[in-house]
Amino acid sequence: MKIDVSTVDRPTTLNSTDKPKEPADHDEVTGSGEVLSVQHLTIIDASRSWVGYEIDDIWAHRELLYFLVWRDLKVRYKQTALGVAWVVLQPLLMTIIFTVVLGSLLRVSSSNVPYPLFAYAGLVLWTFFAAAASATGNCLVSNAHLITKIYFPRLMLPLAIVCARLVDLGVVLIILIGLMLYYRIPPSTHLLLAPLFILLLALFALAFGLWTSAVNVKYRDVALAMPVLLQLWMFASPVVYSLDMVSPKLRLLFLANPLVGILQGFRAALFGTRFDWRGIAVSVVITVVLLIYGAYAFQRREKTFADIV
Amino acid sequence: MPSIISVEHLSKLYHIEVRASETAYNPQAATLRDSVSGWLHDPFGAFKGNGKLTKEELWALRDVNFTIEQGQIVGLIGSNGAGKSTLLKILSRITQPTSGRVKLCGRVGSLLEVGTGFHPELSGRENIYLNGAILGMRREEITRKFDEIVAFAEIDRFIDTAVKFYSSGMYTRLAFAIAAHLDPEILIVDEVLAVGDAAFQKKCLGKMGDVAHEGRTVLFVSHNMVAVQSLCERGLWLQNGVLRDDGSATEIVSKYLKTSSAAIAEQSWDDLDNAPGNDQVRVRRASVRPASDATKKTDVHTPLIIEFEFWNRVPGAYLNLSVVVSNEEGQPIFNTGSGHDPVWSQRPFPEGLFRSRFHIPGDLLNDGTHRVRLLFVKDQTTVIFQFADILIFEVEDSAKRTGWYGKWIGAVRPKLKWETEFVEDESIVMAGVQ
Numbered sequence: 239m240k241i242d243v244s245t246v247d248r249p250t251t252l253n254s255t256d257k258p259k260e261p262a263d264h265d266e267v268t269g270s271g272e273v274l275s276v277q278h279l280t281i282i283d284a285s286r287s288w289v290g291y292e293i294d295d296i297w298a299h300r301e302l303l304y305f306l307v308w309r310d311l312k313v314r315y316k317q318t319a320l321g322v323a324w325v326v327l328q329p330l331l332m333t334i335i336f337t338v339v340l341g342s343l344l345r346v347s348s349s350n351v352p353y354p355l356f357a358y359a360g361l362v363l364w365t366f367f368a369a370a371a372s373a374t375g376n377c378l379v380s381n382a383h384l385i386t387k388i389y390f391p392r393l394m395l396p397l398a399i400v401c402a403r404l405v406d407l408g409v410v411l412i413i414l415i416g417l418m419l420y421y422r423i424p425p426s427t428h429l430l431l432a433p434l435f436i437l438l439l440a441l442f443a444l445a446f447g448l449w450t451s452a453v454n455v456k457y458r459d460v461a462l463a464m465p466v467l468l469q470l471w472m473f474a475s476p477v478v479y480s481l482d483m484v485s486p487k488l489r490l491l492f493l494a495n496p497l498v499g500i501l502q503g504f505r506a507a508l509f510g511t512r513f514d515w516r517g518i519a520v521s522v523v524i525t526v527v528l529l530i531y532g533a534y535a536f537q538r539r540e541k542t543f544a545d546i547v
Numbered sequence: 548m549p550s551i552i553s554v555e556h557l558s559k560l561y562h563i564e565v566r567a568s569e570t571a572y573n574p575q576a577a578t579l580r581d582s583v584s585g586w587l588h589d590p591f592g593a594f595k596g597n598g599k600l601t602k603e604e605l606w607a608l609r610d611v612n613f614t615i616e617q618g619q620i621v622g623l624i625g626s627n628g629a630g631k632s633t634l635l636k637i638l639s640r641i642t643q644p645t646s647g648r649v650k651l652c653g654r655v656g657s658l659l660e661v662g663t664g665f666h667p668e669l670s671g672r673e674n675i676y677l678n679g680a681i682l683g684m685r686r687e688e689i690t691r692k693f694d695e696i697v698a699f700a701e702i703d704r705f706i707d708t709a710v711k712f713y714s715s716g717m718y719t720r721l722a723f724a725i726a727a728h729l730d731p732e733i734l735i736v737d738e739v740l741a742v743g744d745a746a747f748q749k750k751c752l753g754k755m756g757d758v759a760h761e762g763r764t765v766l767f768v769s770h771n772m773v774a775v776q777s778l779c780e781r782g783l784w785l786q787n788g789v790l791r792d793d794g795s796a797t798e799i800v801s802k803y804l805k806t807s808s809a810a811i812a813e814q815s816w817d818d819l820d821n822a823p824g825n826d827q828v829r830v831r832r833a834s835v836r837p838a839s840d841a842t843k844k845t846d847v848h849t850p851l852i853i854e855f856e857f858w859n860r861v862p863g864a865y866l867n868l869s870v871v872v873s874n875e876e877g878q879p880i881f882n883t884g885s886g887h888d889p890v891w892s893q894r895p896f897p898e899g900l901f902r903s904r905f906h907i908p909g910d911l912l913n914d915g916t917h918r919v920r921l922l923f924v925k926d927q928t929t930v931i932f933q934f935a936d937i938l939i940f941e942v943e944d945s946a947k948r949t950g951w952y953g954k955w956i957g958a959v960r961p962k963l964k965w966e967t968e969f970v971e972d973e974s975i976v977m978a979g980v981q
Contacts, residue, residue, distance in 0.1 A: 279650065279651070279652055280640070280649075280650070280651040280655070281648060281649070281650055281651075282637060282638070282640060282643070282644065282648060282649040282651070283643075283644065283647070283648035283649070284643055284644055284645055284646055284647075284648075298683075299683070301680055301685060301686050302680045302681060302683075304680075304686075305676060305677050305680040305681075306680075308677075309666060309669065309673075309677055312668075312669065312673070313666055313668050313669065316668050317668065383663070384663060384664055384681070385641070386636075386641060387641065387659050387660045387663040387664075388639065388641065388657065388659070388663050388664065388681060388682070389639050389640035389641055389655075389657075390681060390683070541643055542642075542643070544636065544641045544642045545561065545642055
């Protein structure tokens with residue numbers, strides 16, 4: 239016998255409005271003379287609207303975001319001998335491996351940029367994306383103990399994961415600056431656009447994570463398939479090789495991958511080369527569409543999530 | 548007094564899917580494989596609506612209405628599955644109602660489980676901030692109340708130790724301390740008293756009382772009727788998802804206790820041919836009752852009588868009754884036999900109706916549900932008939948307890964003879980040393 243508990247199929251939304259109340263109505267002077275002010279009026283019903291998306295609720299819990307990021311970072315490196323050094327070691331070791339295998343042995347094209355620098359720039363972005371996407375994809379399931387016991391805006395969980403990985407990314411970017419100085423790459427005005435590509439990548443990771451986490455609640459296969467999918471995705475994106483190596487016919491197909499535009503754009507910003515605006519436009523459009531759909535799918539799922547587990 | 552919680556026509560429907568296939572490798576989530584294989588097997592099943600899944604509707608709550616006024620301490624009682632947890636989850640905004648609505652005036656602090664959101668690797672200090680933030684506190688608010696929380700939890704020496712090294716008592720104290728200092732307008736507490744020692748329980752009850760005196764509202768769920776009666780002024784009784792009764796805590800608790808348990812205190816079969824049994828014996832009646840005045844409230848101190856009536860259908864049989872009493876965990880507590888009966892133990896039974904009883908002294912059984920299994924033994928060797936759960940009865944906790952409300956440890960709770968002697972005056976011993 240297999241028994242699933244699920245709520246009604248119709249989409250339901252928790253409609254909460256934290257409105258400042260009329261002071262005259264509810265303020266109550268207690269026996270001790272203390273004025274007890276009632277600040278919120280919360281209405282819980284089966285309403286369906288999601289347009290507001292609890293923006294004020296998220297704002298009210300903004301400090302929780304800080305604590306969740308802080309918890310993530312603290313716990314992750316608390317019991318490792320090398321601690322935070324792992325953040326740097328991961329892309330660094332991978333860069334060395336790919337430099338030896340692809341750069342020296344196979345002489346893969348890196349668009350006239352020193353291969354180690356080229357690979358490191360791609361790998362730090364990739365490491366960030368893979369870590370953020372796989373962790374957000376699992377965030378509803380891995381935080382089931384919280385979700386079934388306490389209320390807070392669930393969107394905090396994926397947001398906190400992406401923010402924590404952004405902090406990691408900030409650390410590894412310091413090494414990137416060191417490498418650029420070492421290889422004497424002159425900074426150009428293009429460099430000012432680099433943060434925008436990081437932001438775009440973070441939004442895409444969030445969008446992808448929101449969508450997969452919603453699917454993952456129902457089909458746990460997603461979490462199992464994710465490592466393989468990400469591995470494939472990495473080699474399908476110009477992380478450790480240049481798009482120059484791809485034949486022009488195939489290149490059009492590559493552009494459908496939003497990571498291509500972001501990776502190429504980030505490198506163009508770093509090394510002062512030409513931007514491929516077509517690829518960047520594709521990335522922006524896909525990110526925006528997926529973010530809206532992901533947020534919708536996520537909030538649809540989170541409302542009934544406590545009933546499914 | 549304004550109403551601070553108002554619940555209007557609140558209902559919650561769960562669909563329980565009972566799946567005919569036995570592929571339950573992960574009962575919590577359907578896998579893609581199940582969906583794919585189900586679709587391959589029956590591509591139109593989803594449209595026909597007669598696939599392998601049979602959905603059963605379960606109304607966890609049905610049209611529940613009540614209002615709670617500011618400053619009230621309300622006890623929510625009901626047996627398991629009555630809808631208490633569902634109601635608390637809706638009030639805590641963890642799950643949504645199917646229909647109806649709730650209006651809450653003020654911040655809700657809910658303690659549905661002790662230590663939700665605690666991270667074992669983090670220290671007590673770090674967890675206070677993390678848990679406080681999860682419960683909806685501001686950072687400066689936590690900093691302001693930090694010392695008070697630590698003092699209440701009595702963990703000042705271990706504040707920088709990872710909570711995974713905490714004893715369960717310390718863990719509970721810290722969790723309760725944080726929630727209690729949330730200063731919510733509405734505090735929802737579920738069964739925290741089930742853990743912790745007597746002193747801590749007293750402290751929690753005291754704190755909940757204080758919270759209410761400050762004009763805040765407490766909704767308290769417990770299976771411990773003594774605690775509900777002593778703490779709450781009002782009782783809400785849920786039964787099968789419906790609000791069955793609402794009134795003063797004392798009145799509701801006593802009503803609940805009278806009808807609550809699915810107890811089988813007595814059952815009887817008057818028709819010989821349809822009574823449980825076989826060609827050799829058949830049971831006519833079984834009952835459990837207090838040995839003394841039946842109108843008085845029974846509890847752990849009350850002596851009980853368990854009585855059976857049965858027909859012996861084989862003249863000259865040598866019969867023994869054997870009875871096993873087990874507790875709610877299914878652990879047998881004792882086995883007793885009619886071999887101790889001074890008259891009939893060694894005598895052949897003529898055909899006819901018999902009545903046997905035995906006495907259970909007071910102050911022996913622990914509180915909780917007890918189940919009785921009856922066995923008929925022939926010639927002291929062969930079990931000819933047995934009847935599991937012929938009686939199920941509840942032993943209530945003593946109403947006189949003060950100070951601590953936890954369950955006594957052990958299968959039984961005997962009142963034993965204790966003696967203490969004053970052996971020597973300590974001042975004489977000390978004088979002798981010098």
